[in-house]
Each structure stands twice: as C-alpha cells, then as structure tokens.
Amino acid sequence: MEIILSQDVANLGFKDDIVTVKNGYGRNYLIPKGYGQLATDSAKKVLAENLKQRAFKEQKIVADANKTAEAIKGLELKLSAKVAEGGHKLFGSITTIDLAAAFDKAGQSIEKKFISIVGGTVKALGKYTASVRLHRDVVVDVTFEVVAG
Secondary structure, three states: OOOEEOOOOOOOOOOOOOEEEOHHHHHHHHHOOEEEOOOOOHHHHHHHHHHHHHHHHHHHHHHHHHHHHHHHHHOEEEEEEEEEEOOOOEEEEHHHHHHHHHHOOOHOOHHHHHHEOOEEEEEEEEEEEEEEEEEOOOEEEEEEEEOOO
C-alpha cells in the first residue's frame, strides 16, 4: 500500500514522501492518526503540483539550514555535570535536552527532537558527537565535551 505522508514519521519518511507500507499499518495507524493519506492517482497529481510550487521556498529553507550548519560546526560546547567522587562517572546522564539548552546559550535555537547523540546516552566525562538534523538534506555532526561541574 502506498501512502503520502502528511508529516514527518520517525523511521519511515518525511512530509510529502510517498512510502510503501503494509496494509494494516497504513489503514489502522497512519491514516486514522492523520500521518498520511492513501496515494491515489489524483492525490499524487496534487502532491506533484504542490511540490513544484514549493520548490522555490525550499531552496531558501535549505540555504538557511546550511548557514545554521556552518555556525553550529564552529561551536565549542562544554556541558558541566555532577560527577561521583574520584571518578569519571556522572550522576544521571547528558541528554538531548541538555544539548538543546547548550545550543540556546550559544545563540542557536535547535529543538531537542532534531538532535541525536551518537552512541546513545552520555554517562561519563569526555568528548562526544551529536548529530543535528536541520533539514532533511542538511545534517551536521557537532562535538561536545562533558566536564566536571
């Protein structure tokens, strides 16, 4: 079954993508929740027309995302966290919420849902990498350091 996505769906696709899914997933989850619609011939024509009209706006959005990516690459993020005595192990962990707050302090507003920490959670001092998705075509890797605070 082909579905036209109405919004971004994790691990499936982005808005306005045509994806092939199993019938039950499409009919029982995606369509009732409003995440997509059935990809009929007429719906595909309407989608093609909308995408053609949006192409110019998309170029500006991608240019802005690239500009933000260049600004983010140069950032040196240092996150401070409480550490157990005599060790490098943290009380708790560093999450995407903490990274989003660090980006806000640095002057770049990025939502936590667009940040993913490479390798999972951070539970020790050291340098780590996070992947930031600014646009479906623009993904930038940012290094950050966790220090004792």
